[in-house]
Amino acid sequence: MRLLVTRRLPDRVIEAAAARFDLVLRDRTSPLSAEELRDSLRDFDVILPTLGDRYQADVFADVPKPRARLLANFGVGYNHIDVAAARAAGLAVTNTPGAVTDATADIALALILMTARRLGEGERMVRAGKWEGWHPVQMLGAHVTGKTVGILGFGRIGKAIARRCHFGFGMQVVYHNRSTVAADFPARQVDMATAMAADVVVAAVPGGPATRHLVDARALAAMKRTGIFVNISRGDVVDEAALIEALQAGRIAGAGLDVYEFEPEVPAALRAMENVTLLPHLGTACLEVREAMGMMAVDNLIAFAEGRDLPNLIAP
Numbered sequence: 001m002r003l004l005v006t007r008r009l010p011d012r013v014i015e016a017a018a019a020r021f022d023l024v025l026r027d028r029t030s031p032l033s034a035e036e037l038r039d040s041l042r043d044f045d046v047i048l049p050t051l052g053d054r055y056q057a058d059v060f061a062d063v064p065k066p067r068a069r070l071l072a073n074f075g076v077g078y079n080h081i082d083v084a085a086a087r088a089a090g091l092a093v094t095n096t097p098g099a100v101t102d103a104t105a106d107i108a109l110a111l112i113l114m115t116a117r118r119l120g121e122g123e124r125m126v127r128a129g130k131w132e133g134w135h136p137v138q139m140l141g142a143h144v145t146g147k148t149v150g151i152l153g154f155g156r157i158g159k160a161i162a163r164r165c166h167f168g169f170g171m172q173v174v175y176h177n178r179s180t181v182a183a184d185f186p187a188r189q190v191d192m193a194t195a196m197a198a199d200v201v202v203a204a205v206p207g208g209p210a211t212r213h214l215v216d217a218r219a220l221a222a223m224k225r226t227g228i229f230v231n232i233s234r235g236d237v238v239d240e241a242a243l244i245e246a247l248q249a250g251r252i253a254g255a256g257l258d259v260y261e262f263e264p265e266v267p268a269a270l271r272a273m274e275n276v277t278l279l280p281h282l283g284t285a286c287l288e289v290r291e292a293m294g295m296m297a298v299d300n301l302i303a304f305a306e307g308r309d310l311p312n313l314i315a316p
Contacts, residue, residue: 002021002045003017003021003048003301004040004043005017005023005024005048006032007028009290009294010291013291013295016294016295016298020302024044030052034059037054041067042066046068046070046301049071049074050075051281052263053081055071056080056082056085057085060091069091071093073093073297074293075095076095076097076098079206079236084316094311096292096293098296099289100289100293101156103283104157104160104284106164107283108161108202108232109161109164111230111258115230115275116141116143116144116200116254118274121274121275142199142228144171144200147200148171148173148174148199149162149171149172149174150190150200150202151176152202152214152233153206154175154189155177157204162183167185173188174189174195174198175188176189177189193219196222197224199226199227202232206234207233207237212236212237214237215231215238217246220251220252224252225251228252231259233259239261240262240267243255244267247276254277257277258283300313
């Protein structure tokens, strides 16, 4: 089977894929162009895409009889793929759940601490040669221990974040989830407004039409003026313009972001604010994690080639 890998992956993953498939590696960092998306469906049996490779309904409409039969997505999030349109065109879609959980939860905690304790601002001060030495009221931030965290989305990653907050920092945990879900540690399921009113709010919901702009102006209005908002889910979960307005007006205290609505574009307004921590989508950026994600995608490809059930098939 002819396989397209749309972006460079760790060497171990490329070697494993090359051992089983006629592999073509697109050795670039940018997402597939409109033309490349359509050509990939015509020219390959299976495809290993990733974030930004926008296999949307119009792409499938332009290739009514695709050669490709599987999109083995590299990543747990798949809002860049229209799964229903893919299935209608005869393609299965898989993802890589589980492999990303701990690394993404760790980034959420990093963003909480960086924003609350003004760590990015402090580092910039030191690097600029502006630090004049310690004094008792310099760069006072927000204490995290014992505060309340509101988690939006209580799946694998949401639960992992909540555990770190509760057991690591003694935080009280409330969470909002579309369906009823239980926790095996002290945590309480609440409505959206209550979760948004926590001292720290972390968005950990999956991307897609159902969660686009979940955090909008109305949701942000429920936050405390001292509240900190963190997003490690998908950029379009947040109405970025509404978030900027809330920050500029002082209606919330700060934000920590690893993802952006129009990624890789980061608005100048966010870049200008010292109370906002900005990371370049580092949620899973550890070699062992990216290797695990890649090997999971390869496992899905091999299962497909061998006619077996797909381990991580995304349900319609």
